[in-house]
Each structure stands twice: as structure tokens, then as C-alpha cells.
Amino acid sequence: MRKLATLFLLIVSLGLVFAGAVSAEDATTDVTVVDENGDPVIISTPGDEVAAVVEVNSNDETLNIPWVEIIVDPDTGIEFNPEDAVMWDGTQFIDNDMTNYPMNAFFFYDTIGQVWVWDIAYAMGGNLPADTTVALIAPGIVGATGDIDVNADLWQIEVREPVLVDSDSYTFLSVPPRPIPVNGATVPMQTTGAPLAVAALGLLSIIGGAVYGKLR
Numbered sequence: 001m002r003k004l005a006t007l008f009l010l011i012v013s014l015g016l017v018f019a020g021a022v023s024a025e026d027a028t029t030d031v032t033v034v035d036e037n038g039d040p041v042i043i044s045t046p047g048d049e050v051a052a053v054v055e056v057n058s059n060d061e062t063l064n065i066p067w068v069e070i071i072v073d074p075d076t077g078i079e080f081n082p083e084d085a086v087m088w089d090g091t092q093f094i095d096n097d098m099t100n101y102p103m104n105a106f107f108f109y110d111t112i113g114q115v116w117v118w119d120i121a122y123a124m125g126g127n128l129p130a131d132t133t134v135a136l137i138a139p140g141i142v143g144a145t146g147d148i149d150v151n152a153d154l155w156q157i158e159v160r161e162p163v164l165v166d167s168d169s170y171t172f173l174s175v176p177p178r179p180i181p182v183n184g185a186t187v188p189m190q191t192t193g194a195p196l197a198v199a200a201l202g203l204l205s206i207i208g209g210a211v212y213g214k215l216r
Contacts (some may be wrong), residue, residue, distance in 0.1 A: 025059040027128075029068060029166045031152035033078070041172040044142045048174075050078060054118060054136040054152050056128070063120075063128040063165065065157040068136070070116040070150065077148035077174070080116060080140040082107050087123055088135040094123065107138055145174045 031054045033041045041050055054068055072078050085096040085107040094106075102108030106123035109116055118136045120128055128134065142148070154165040 024061065027056065027058045027061050027063055027066075027154065027165050029057075029152050029154040029168050030055045031070070031150055031168045031170050033148075033150055033170050033172055040170075044148075044172060044174045045177040046142050046145060046174060047177070048142045049139065050142055051137050051139040052078065052080070052150055052170075054138070055133065056120060056135070056154055057133045058128045058130050060130055062130050063154075063156045065121040065126065066128050066165070067120055067155055068118040069110075069113070069153045069155065070118060070138070071153070072116070073149040073151070074144050074146075076143040078140040078150065079143045080107075080109075080138050082109070082138070084139045086137050087118075088133075088137075089123060090132050090134055107136060142174050145176055148172055148174050 031052060033050050033052050035041050035044070036049050041048075044050060052070065054070065056063075056066070056068065082096055082101070082105060083098050086093050087096070087106055096107050097104040102110075106119045107116070108119075116138070118138075120134060124134070149169055149171045151167065151169045153167045155162050156165050157163070
């Protein structure tokens with residue numbers, strides 16, 4: 001947002017007065033795995049619908065050609081559905097473009113690096129300005145048991161070289177499903193069909209107001 005010249009000069013003057021008292025805040029990334037209700041996943045079972053919610057805040061710095069590498073350990077821990085991924089670009093939600101995948105997608109699997117990539121630079125048309133928050137919601141299916149780690153590494157280009165800016169991780173436990181007793185009084189639970197992306201959007205309310213008001 002552009003500021004009036006007088007306000008800008010005032011801020012600069014105050015900055016000079018308090019120089020050294022406050023340091024610049026570096027860019028950050030955060031990752032959480034949520035269930036279909038938008039709650040952080042603690043324990044799951046294979047077949048559960050979840051979503052990785054990755055947030056990047058540039059804070060006081062401009063990120064040069066940024067992207068996030070998302071690594072799931074084990075590889076089968078979450079089987080992402082890139083066609084369902086959505087991104088908050090700071091003003092609106094945009095769908096992952098699956099035409100000519102992965103060329104036009106901002107979220108895709110990199111077969112060379114063997115990682116999932118959220119290409120922020122591609123979606124934003126270049127750099128990420130300072131004081132900007134963007135987020136990715138990547139739905140998927142739990143596909144393994146045991147501890148499942150989801151790691152998010154934020155990168156940018158500096159002097160033509162990739163530089164790690166920040167990292168975050170989230171761990172949850174996946175356990176085998178309990179056998180369902182077979183009797184006349186037992187009715188298996190039905191899939192609700194509630195879209196995970198919509199449920200996860202509640203976590204993005206910290207970005208700047210009522211996020212649900214942005215939905216179509």
C-alpha cells in the first residue's frame with residue numbers, strides 16, 4: 001500500500017531516532033496439517049483426508065524468485081492431490097492450473113528433486129514484496145502409518161544461487177484403523193464430502209480479516 005509522502009518521512013524519521021532498537025524481521029514459513037474440520041491433525045489413519053497448509057510471510061524483506069519445497073517423510077505419508085490445491089495470493093484464492101501439468105501449475109511434484117514444489121514466484125509473477133503473506137492449501141490422503149513429518153523449506157535466489165530462507169515442520173501420528181465390529185447395530189461412517197480446502201481456509205483468517213468472505 002502506498003503511503004503519503006509526509007507519513008513516509010515521519011516513519012523514516014522515527015526509524016532514525018530508534019535505529020538499532022528494532023531489527024528487521026526476516027521472512028518466515030509455517031506448515032500445519034489439518035483435518036476436514038480445519039483442526040490440526042494429531043492422530044490419523046490411512047485413508048483420512050487431510051490438507052497441508054503452508055504460509056509464507058515476507059515480513060521486512062522482498063523475496064527474490066521464492067519457492068517452497070515440501071518434503072513428506074515417509075514419501076507415502078500424504079498422497080497430495082495437486083488438482084485440488086488452492087493458493088491465497090494476498091488478495092484472493094486461486095486454483096492450481098492443471099492444464100499441461102506441471103508446466104502451468106504453482107503446486108506440483110518435481111520428479112528431479114523428488115519433492116513437492118510450491119512455486120510462489122510463478123504464481124506471483126516474480127518476486128514476493130515485503131509485508132506480504134501468501135498461503136498454500138494442499139489436500140491429500142494419508143497413506144502410511146507411524147510418524148509422518150511434513151517439512152517446508154522456503155528458498156529464494158541470491159546472486160543466481162538458491163539460498164534457504166526459513167524452514168518449518170509438522171509431525172503427526174498415523175495408526176492402523178480399528179476393526180469395525182460386524183453386527184446389526186453397527187453402521188459404518190459415511191464420507192461427508194466436505195471439501196478440505198474450505199475447511200482449511202479458516203486457518204488463514206490471520207492473514208487479514210474474514211477469509212471466508214473471500215470465497216466464491
